[in-house]
Amino acid sequence: MTARYYPEIFDAPDMNAAKAIILTPEGPNADTETRWRHETPYVLELIGKAFALAPERVILDYGCGIGRLAKAMIEASGCFVIGVDISPKMCRLALDYVGSDRFVALSPTQFDVLVKGGLRVDAAIAVWVLQHCLAPADDIARIRRGLGPAGAALVLNMPKRAIPAAVRDSNNTERFAWGSDQIDVAALLRQAFAVAAEGAIDPTRTPHVADVGAFWMNLRQRAA
Numbered sequence: 001m002t003a004r005y006y007p008e009i010f011d012a013p014d015m016n017a018a019k020a021i022i023l024t025p026e027g028p029n030a031d032t033e034t035r036w037r038h039e040t041p042y043v044l045e046l047i048g049k050a051f052a053l054a055p056e057r058v059i060l061d062y063g064c065g066i067g068r069l070a071k072a073m074i075e076a077s078g079c080f081v082i083g084v085d086i087s088p089k090m091c092r093l094a095l096d097y098v099g100s101d102r103f104v105a106l107s108p109t110q111f112d113v114l115v116k117g118g119l120r121v122d123a124a125i126a127v128w129v130l131q132h133c134l135a136p137a138d139d140i141a142r143i144r145r146g147l148g149p150a151g152a153a154l155v156l157n158m159p160k161r162a163i164p165a166a167v168r169d170s171n172n173t174e175r176f177a178w179g180s181d182q183i184d185v186a187a188l189l190r191q192a193f194a195v196a197a198e199g200a201i202d203p204t205r206t207p208h209v210a211d212v213g214a215f216w217m218n219l220r221q222r223a224a
């Protein structure tokens with residue numbers, strides 16, 4: 001059996017497909033729309049505890065998807081959000097969904113170019129993203145390079161890795177699977193940043209991710 005990295009799984013053709021891959025249906029009373037409605041305000045609260053949102057602040061939404069949290073942050077505070085996503089289709093859907101001139105959506109490479117040119121953000125979020133990254137140390141380094149010297153970040157992550165993969169079986173048929181490896185994303189984050197606080201997801205607010213051990217971390221930029 002062979003497997004290859006398959007990030008194209010995130011190239012959702014439309015808004016409904018995108019929502020279903022961002023918050024997968026998890027059974028009765030945990031369909032995508034219900035999870036979207038319950039989880040989004042909870043994550044916004046976690047963001048508010050991690051760092052201040054204000055109109056003059058620029059926030060990186062790393063792995064922004066269709067901009068679920070970018071939209072919530074802008075509506076709550078008027079901040080400016082730079083969404084970054086590996087999927088060009090997610091970026092295009094995000095521009096429609098967020099629908100604000102306080103939002104742009106970039107590829108990781110475009111973000112790197114701007115950071116090389118001097119861009120620094122005030123704060124960053126990466127919500128349900130790093131578990132999917134093939135080389136999360138690279139993504140963490142990218143976030144860190146883009147964060148200003150007093151920058152803060154909130155990460156929400158699953159403990160289990162879920163790397164998108166196309167798997168070819170003994171019949172030479174290719175199918176999609178979530179792959180795994182031994183990379184400890186929390187340990188990488190502790191090496192890269194100073195940890196201000198960390199904890200488990202509140203099971204009364206979003207039980208389906210809490211049950212499987214999802215965690216949050218409030219991080220601070222380290223001196224270079």
Ligand SMILES: C[S@@+](CC[C@H](N)C(=O)[O-])C[C@H]1O[C@@H](n2cnc3c(N)ncnc32)[C@H](O)[C@@H]1O
Binds near residue numbers: 023063087090132139
């Ligand atoms: C589960 S969705 C979460 C979306 C959004 N953060 C939210 O909570 O609504 C994961 C997103 O991360 C993006 N992604 C995966 N790997 C990435 C990478 N290496 N760099 C940037 N984005 C990535 C995917 O395209 C997808 O849109």
